[in-house]
Amino acid sequence: xxxxxxxxxxxxxxxxxxxxxxxxxxxxxxxxxxxxxxxxxxxxxxxxxxxxxxxxxxxxxxxxxxxxxxxxxxxxxxxxxxxxxxxxxxxxxxxxxxxxxxxxxxxxxxxx
Amino acid sequence: xxxxxxxxxxxxxxxxxxxxxxxxxxxxxxxxxxxxxxxxxxxxxxxxxxxxxxxxxxxxxxxxxxxxxxxxxxxxxxxxxxxxxxxxxxxxxxxxxxxxxxxxxxxxxxxxxxx
Numbered sequence: 001x002x003x004x005x006x007x008x009x010x011x012x013x014x015x016x017x018x019x020x021x022x023x024x025x026x027x028x029x030x031x032x033x034x035x036x037x038x039x040x041x042x043x044x045x046x047x048x049x050x051x052x053x054x055x056x057x058x059x060x061x062x063x064x065x066x067x068x069x070x071x072x073x074x075x076x077x078x079x080x081x082x083x084x085x086x087x088x089x090x091x092x093x094x095x096x097x098x099x100x101x102x103x104x105x106x107x108x109x110x111x112x
Numbered sequence: 113x114x115x116x117x118x119x120x121x122x123x124x125x126x127x128x129x130x131x132x133x134x135x136x137x138x139x140x141x142x143x144x145x146x147x148x149x150x151x152x153x154x155x156x157x158x159x160x161x162x163x164x165x166x167x168x169x170x171x172x173x174x175x176x177x178x179x180x181x182x183x184x185x186x187x188x189x190x191x192x193x194x195x196x197x198x199x200x201x202x203x204x205x206x207x208x209x210x211x212x213x214x215x216x217x218x219x220x221x222x223x224x225x226x227x
């Protein structure tokens with residue numbers, strides 16, 4: 001059973017566009033929702049994270065929107081750049097020592 | 113600061129052989145993890161350890177074993193490799209009690225091909 005469903009699998013946008021990646025979860029015990037960014041040949045790295053007490057969090061050009069009632073969260077990248085081309089993973093976990101569960105990833109290509 | 117060091121970077125292995133992937137961290141994180149990454153399947157947890165001396169099974173533990181004799185090292189062993197274990201393996205660590213509770217720090221990965 002996939003605990004975190006991520007879509008789309010791949011995404012191509014023009015430079016300056018706003019790609020949106022969506023994730024949905026079922027486990028109501030989840031209360032930590034990070035996004036990881038992975039460049040080819042590298043390990044994933046934390047990009048931005050949110051807890052369910054807020055509906056939105058911004059860090060630079062990256063924004064997480066969180067809808068607790070719908071059990072969905074999404075990543076928006078404002079003014080996307082070719083350097084944002086990477087694979088993005090959403091994830092979720094309960095607080096404490098339970099490991100993160102990852103979505104299947106979205107391969108983003110930003111073309112000039 | 114090196115962070116997470118994985119070895120080998122890549123390896124081609126004959127089916128049936130034993131293989132140990134090494135992982136060392138220098139951040140004194142209490143928790144460590146092994147994930148495998150396969151195209152279209154994302155990152156799947158194999159085994160984890162919340163603290164030295166303890167381990168737990170993840171989503172896809174079959175065919176793999178781990179040990180956590182100390183804080184810094186978390187080797188992953190394939191007792192008898194099979195072609196379905198061809199993958200990129202990522203080791204990660206986190207300080208679950210610290211200010212960045214929950215943030216995973218990943219190594220660069222070990223690409224394993226089983227023929």
